[in-house]
Amino acid sequence: MKQKFYDTAVKQEKAVLVGVVTPNVTDEQQKEYLEELQFLVETAGGETVKWFTQKLQRPERATFVGTGKLEEIKEYVTAEEIDMVVFDDELSPSQLRNIERELGVKILDRNNLILDIFAGRAQTAQAKTQVELAQLQYLLPRLTRLWTHLERQKGGIGMRGPGESQIETDRRLILNKISLLKDKLKLIDRQNETQRKNRNQMVRVALVGYTNVGKSTIMNMISKSDVFAENKLFATLDTTVRKVVIENLPFLLSDTVGFIRKLPHHLVECFKSTLDEVREADILVHVVDVSHPNFEDQIRTVNETLKELGAIDKQMITVFNKIDAYQPVQNHPGDEAHVLTLEEFKNSWMGSNNSPAIFISALLKENVDEFRKLLYDHILAIHSVRYPYDHLLY
Incomplete structure (x- = not known):
């Protein structure tokens, strides 16, 4: 056979x-x-x-x-x-x-x-709950398309009512589920708030930026941890927090979900609890993919999202990442594009308009020591004010 x-x-x-x-x-x-x-x-x-x-x-x-x-x-x-x-x-x-x-x-x-x-990337209970809530809120006004098969049936006697009542039943079930998920998120938020209070004694730094700019790679580089990093949008969905020590000065570093233009309203609402790490951070490290041809638009998108979260006025360090892949714009066709040196990067409009700014390649570990020093100086300044008697230790 x-x-x-x-x-x-x-x-x-x-x-x-x-x-x-x-x-x-x-x-x-x-x-x-x-x-x-x-x-x-x-x-x-x-x-x-x-x-x-x-x-x-x-x-x-x-x-x-x-x-x-x-x-x-x-x-x-x-x-x-x-x-x-x-x-x-x-x-x-x-x-x-x-x-x-x-x-x-x-x-x-x-x-x-x-x-x-997001549904495929969510790992923690909080992220899964947030995504499910966003999906149900998106689905609710679109329920009728699930029942279009009733339109194909002849002789509407007895058919229109059941169709409508089924939609109403589904709507009621979804509304109940939304209510339950919101209650679950409130419980998770209270638990997370307790955890954050326990961590309040240390200076907190949050990595923010457009999706796929290299935040997780920088997280791994600074914290020497193994956070998932991949050349895909939203490779990181769950907020990761690591304790990091630079020259005996401890602080907490968090890697947050990447921003994107036209981010669904339901997701912004649902993920505001996850983005508490951004709102409650002492320092924001805004990571920019300088090799992207429209990185200026991405900077604007991130700043608009931070403004919506009420975090735009926080102390911020701009990190222009991927300088190894930077492609300058040619002013005239046929002209040879001049690749900027680190010194030229620092003196460019990018450096002057986003001060303090640092230009690095997380992949090639280029200018990483200078980045660590800049980060250390900012953390030490906050630590010295918060704990004035500890500054002699550092």
Whole structure:
């Protein structure tokens, strides 16, 4: 008898991306947004095969893009057997329903995709609870799309009522679950607050920054610990706190979840408890990937998020990381780009506008000693004020 073999490998889902270029967004910005969305798809385990963009004054109310563009997307999706279409902005429940009905494949928006990545990355009870709460809050107004199969049935006698009552039942169950998760988070927050009070005697430093800028690599380098670091968005989701000692001066260093533009509102709300480490830190170390072509936009995104968290006025050190991969902008095509030296970095606008600033390569351990010294000086200054009789020890 011939033995049968079955392919058990998980098939990589093929995706197309869709973005709208509004008057306040340049073509270059839209390109960067879709590159980031593509990175999110790859982080989630998918493969992007094509982008679709359309210039509009504002997204169409019914289908996000125009009917002609939607038809173009449909033809491509059908011909290439695409598994999912991912939109770069949040879709309303009606847009989601209309697009799904027209294209006949799985439809995701940026928020849904980020939630899916967070769900896969969450490790601790707190992170898992926060993600589940965000997912339910996202799902609640979109419940009707789960019951569209009722529309296909003929003869509405006895059908419309059960459908509606089932949706109401599900809505009530989700609201109850949301309430339970919020209570659970309050309990976890109280436990974490107790832990933070026990750690209050030491100066606290928090690493903040855009996602995938090298915060976890710096955490490992400074604390000599083994925090998970990977070239993927949101590689670190759970806040990690380590006790670190530099020249006999102890302090607490925390690695927090990376920020990202267009971060889902539900996630910002849910993760505010995790980001208490940011709000309660004495010093923020803002890590910037200086090799990213749009690192200035990333700096603005992080500062806006810090402002929302009420932490923008904290003492801050800016760390421009990945100087080994920095690619200067060419003023004229054909000109040779001059790679800045460390001294030139310090004297550049980046150094003067973000003082105190340090330029390092965490990967190559370049300028790390100077970074440690800068960090030590700032921690010692706070420690000396907080514990005036201890300064003679350091």
